[in-house]
Amino acid sequence: MDTIRVGIIGATGYAGEELVRILYSHPAAEIVNLSSKSYAGQPYSKVYPSYKDLITDDCQPEDLEALSEEADVIFLALPHGLASSKVTEKVLQKCKIIDLGADFRLQDPDLYEQWYQVPHEGKGLLKEAVYGLCEWKRDEIRKTRLVANPGCYTTCSIMSLAPLVKEHMIEVDSVIIDAKSGVSGAGRGVSLGNHFAEVNESIKAYKVGCHRHTPEIEEQLSNLAGKPVTLTFTPHLVPMQRGILAVCYGKLTAPATWESIAEVYERYYGKEYFVRLMAKGEYPETRWVKGSNFVDIGFAVDERTGRIIVIGAIDNLVKGAAGQAVQNMNLLFGLAETLGLEQAPMFP
Numbered sequence: 001m002d003t004i005r006v007g008i009i010g011a012t013g014y015a016g017e018e019l020v021r022i023l024y025s026h027p028a029a030e031i032v033n034l035s036s037k038s039y040a041g042q043p044y045s046k047v048y049p050s051y052k053d054l055i056t057d058d059c060q061p062e063d064l065e066a067l068s069e070e071a072d073v074i075f076l077a078l079p080h081g082l083a084s085s086k087v088t089e090k091v092l093q094k095c096k097i098i099d100l101g102a103d104f105r106l107q108d109p110d111l112y113e114q115w116y117q118v119p120h121e122g123k124g125l126l127k128e129a130v131y132g133l134c135e136w137k138r139d140e141i142r143k144t145r146l147v148a149n150p151g152c153y154t155t156c157s158i159m160s161l162a163p164l165v166k167e168h169m170i171e172v173d174s175v176i177i178d179a180k181s182g183v184s185g186a187g188r189g190v191s192l193g194n195h196f197a198e199v200n201e202s203i204k205a206y207k208v209g210c211h212r213h214t215p216e217i218e219e220q221l222s223n224l225a226g227k228p229v230t231l232t233f234t235p236h237l238v239p240m241q242r243g244i245l246a247v248c249y250g251k252l253t254a255p256a257t258w259e260s261i262a263e264v265y266e267r268y269y270g271k272e273y274f275v276r277l278m279a280k281g282e283y284p285e286t287r288w289v290k291g292s293n294f295v296d297i298g299f300a301v302d303e304r305t306g307r308i309i310v311i312g313a314i315d316n317l318v319k320g321a322a323g324q325a326v327q328n329m330n331l332l333f334g335l336a337e338t339l340g341l342e343q344a345p346m347f348p
């Protein structure tokens with residue numbers, strides 16, 4: 001097996017660091033570049049002392065074009081609005097790109113500009129960008145040069161709802177997603193709303209009715225449904241380091257039992273290594289997926305109201321970011337999808 005040469009831009013952020021953690025042990029990958037704006041010239045192990053004696057390289061100033069000559073794949077783990085101007089045809093001719101940010105996720109650039117309030121500088125590349133939700137898009141991912149790695153809330157929500165939407169088993173205007181995230185979902189940058197005293201022993205909803213993952217979930221579910229899906233998405237910040245729990249409600253289009261729904265989930269996910277379906281009466285918890293690339297999914301049918309409640313749990317930094325990005329890399333290079341990603345969850 002040839003070694004895949006990997007560059008990480010934005011290596012000092014939480015998603016970048018999680019890429020480093022996973023790729024460090026990946027049997028077919030070698031990290032050849034760790035780029036940073038603020039820490040260029042400093043040892044990576046000084047930014048993250050957990051890598052003392054493991055990674056001796058310094059952070060490099062960012063130079064995507066030069067790096068594309070050296071690397072087979074480059075991960076971008078930057079705030080939204082930057083990747084769309086950095087990824088060019090010239091870069092893509094030399095290497096593959098996996099963008100962990102949002103710039104290439106929405107197919108419609110107007111929708112992007114409306115929700116993100118920044119201009120999209122790479123409109124010409126949107127057509128070939130593939131939304132990297134591996135379990136649903138693997139054939140397209142294998143053929144592309146540019147992967148738009150999904151967001152953390154979106155991964156958890158879409159994975160939880162997709163079989164029902166695809167099979168037209170829930171009303172497309174009835175979906176409500178009530179999701180909770182650990183604080184690492186907000187990144188390493190310090191902000192008033194995210195420091196310890198502000199989040200500890202409290203829980204808050206935020207960006208109510210206006211979170212930018214709403215159009216991303218709607219667009220992907222609409223593609224699966226073959227008609228527009230509109231939904232309500234409410235994110236919450238909870239005092240834990242990692243994890244997303246998405247509790248998704250929908251009105252069933254026809255009466256169903258737990259067993260009949262379970263049969264559908266089994267059909268779509270029964271052979272998926274990273275999807276773990278719960279038994280009747282069992283529901284996912286973030287602590288059971290922490291540090292792993294698993295998506296745990298459980299559900300209940302409320303026969304009284306005709307509603308279904310589907311609950312999904314992921315680690316936001318793994319299946320919600322770096323783990324899924326490495327899963328995408330494995331697909332791009334024809335490797336086993338699970339390579340380097342078989343870590344058991346960590347507990348507590």
Ligand SMILES: NC(=O)C1=CN([C@@H]2O[C@H](COP(=O)(O)OP(=O)(O)OC[C@H]3O[C@@H](n4cnc5c(N)ncnc54)[C@H](OP(=O)(O)O)[C@@H]3O)[C@@H](O)[C@H]2O)C=CC1
Pocket residue numbers: 009010011012013014015016035036037038039062077078079080082100101102150151152184185186187188189316317320321
């Ligand atoms: N955290 C999460 O759970 C998830 C994050 N994502 C996405 O991944 C991306 C990175 O997120 P995350 O790691 O959390 O964010 P962080 O704030 O932790 O890290 C951001 C990184 O981007 C770099 N950076 C910031 N501004 C600039 C700039 N102007 N030019 C170049 N580099 C810059 C920083 O570099 P430095 O400080 O070294 O200068 C740092 O390495 C985002 O798009 C985010 O939405 C997606 C799913 C989940």
Ligand SMILES: CC(=O)N[C@@H](CCC(=O)OP(=O)(O)O)C(=O)O
Pocket residue numbers: 080100101102150151152153181182183184185186187213235237
């Ligand atoms: C807790 C928290 O703040 N989470 C982030 C989502 C992280 C993520 O997935 O962001 P992107 O889709 O932009 O990549 C937020 O709500 O903005």
